[in-house]
Amino acid sequence: MAKQIPDIVIGRLPVYLRALQQMKQEGRQVTSSQELGERLGISAAQIRKDLSQFGEFGKQGTGYNIEYLANQVREILKVNRSWDVIIVGAGDIGRALAGYNGFSERGFKIRGIFDNNASLVGSKQGEFTISDSKTMKEVIQTSGIKIAMIAVPAGHAQQVADQLVEAGIRAILSYAPVNLNVPAGVRVQNIDPSIHLQRMTYYLE
Amino acid sequence: MAKQIPDIVIGRLPVYLRALQQMKQEGRQVTSSQELGERLGISAAQIRKDLSQFGEFGKQGTGYNIEYLANQVREILKVNRSWDVIIVGAGDIGRALAGYNGFSERGFKIRGIFDNNASLVGSKQGEFTISDSKTMKEVIQTSGIKIAMIAVPAGHAQQVADQLVEAGIRAILSYAPVNLNVPAGVRVQNIDPSIHLQRMTYYLE
Numbered sequence: 019m020a021k022q023i024p025d026i027v028i029g030r031l032p033v034y035l036r037a038l039q040q041m042k043q044e045g046r047q048v049t050s051s052q053e054l055g056e057r058l059g060i061s062a063a064q065i066r067k068d069l070s071q072f073g074e075f076g077k078q079g080t081g082y083n084i085e086y087l088a089n090q091v092r093e094i095l096k097v098n099r100s101w102d103v104i105i106v107g108a109g110d111i112g113r114a115l116a117g118y119n120g121f122s123e124r125g126f127k128i129r130g131i132f133d134n135n136a137s138l139v140g141s142k143q144g145e146f147t148i149s150d151s152k153t154m155k156e157v158i159q160t161s162g163i164k165i166a167m168i169a170v171p172a173g174h175a176q177q178v179a180d181q182l183v184e185a186g187i188r189a190i191l192s193y194a195p196v197n198l199n200v201p202a203g204v205r206v207q208n209i210d211p212s213i214h215l216q217r218m219t220y221y222l223e
Numbered sequence: 224m225a226k227q228i229p230d231i232v233i234g235r236l237p238v239y240l241r242a243l244q245q246m247k248q249e250g251r252q253v254t255s256s257q258e259l260g261e262r263l264g265i266s267a268a269q270i271r272k273d274l275s276q277f278g279e280f281g282k283q284g285t286g287y288n289i290e291y292l293a294n295q296v297r298e299i300l301k302v303n304r305s306w307d308v309i310i311v312g313a314g315d316i317g318r319a320l321a322g323y324n325g326f327s328e329r330g331f332k333i334r335g336i337f338d339n340n341a342s343l344v345g346s347k348q349g350e351f352t353i354s355d356s357k358t359m360k361e362v363i364q365t366s367g368i369k370i371a372m373i374a375v376p377a378g379h380a381q382q383v384a385d386q387l388v389e390a391g392i393r394a395i396l397s398y399a400p401v402n403l404n405v406p407a408g409v410r411v412q413n414i415d416p417s418i419h420l421q422r423m424t425y426y427l428e
Binding site: 026028029031032033035036037040057058094095096097101103109110111113114115117118120121124125126164165167172188189191195196197199205207209210211212213214215216217218219220221222 | 231233234236237238240241242245262263299300301302306308314315316318319320322323325326329330331369370372377393394396400401402404410412414415416417418419420421422423424425426427
């Protein structure tokens with residue numbers, strides 16, 4: 019794509035996709051930017067503007083075909099295929115992620131869960147056997163894995179991120195409540211419940 | 224505050240606060256918008272502009288006093304006090320949230336964890352005893368709780384959200400991968416790992 023799309027627009031596309039998939043599950047076939055906007059608390063104009071960055075997906079007056087638009091957004095986001103993902107850390111969060119069965123329909127396949135705690139290594143976690151972190155690098159390189167989720171204590175997260183990046187990981191979703199430093203070309207997203215809570219308290223009386 | 228601050232600015236303040244707290248833990252006393260920006264991947268100009276919406280927190284050339292700025296941001300976000308929070312759903316995610324000890328220093332206190340599964344009710348989860356969801360409304364109203372975290376299956380999330388709002392909850396952090404409909408005046412934040420992963424695949428080769 020020649021033109022640079024603002025990251026904030028990219029960030030909204032997965033939210034649109036989730037709403038479209040939900041509508042499809044409800045048996046719906048057609049929607050509008052108005053309806054999408056009402057569901058998501060985003061203005062219809064914003065949705066039209068965001069989508070227009072990538073092409074023409076609906077006709078004036080007839081709205082969007084839900085399945086077609088969902089497929090187009092999947093293609094833009096490159097989730098019209100399956101990405102291998104590993105989980106580092108087999109505590110509560112890591113286990114919740116390993117057990118979550120919603121990834122496959124969103125474009126992701128969990129390929130392994132790693133921990134450095136010898137008492138956990140080898141034990142079963144749902145369909146997975148927890149692997150030794152020492153084997154992580156080889157698995158990443160052999161399988162060409164680009165995406166990892168970090169669910170280790172805050173104090174270990176940077177060291178794990180460094181190892182992952184060295185092994186070839188290019189996208190990290192971190193549950194550790196710290197800012198990770200990574201080289202250019204590697205993307206990080208953080209999931210930190212306190213950040214989300216603090217964003218809402220501003221508005222409370 | 225008379226003027227309306229854009230929500231996207233509010234959304235960055237908790238991220239600044241986390242970085243400031245991290246610097247303080249490192250024993251640092253002074254920082255700059257440049258340094259903060261490098262840590263966070265945000266431009267120094269953006270950080271200065273965001274903070275200037277709320278006042279004058281640093282002197283040209285001498286930077287920001289970390290503790291002072293952190294306290295100011297805490298006050299803006301209203302997390303210079305402790306907010307009571309409940310957790311609904313005692314599965315893997317709910318238990319991880321109940322066991323996470325990072326809330327208190329960020330302005331939150333977990334006051335209870337609820338589930339409608341009779342086989343879980345009454346069992347201990349760390350320092351908490353899992354309560355019956357039937358008692359949720361009374362606890363919320365008696366204690367005047369305004370914030371809840373939803374960690375129930377997707378199919379139950381809307382129903383739980385309706386109950387919470389009816390009981391008086393005004394801010395919901397949801398781990399269920401669905402868009403929740405709530406009345407005006409209630410805020411929702413979603414934590415959905417697929418959304419974050421899909422935002423990064425766009426940039427992968």
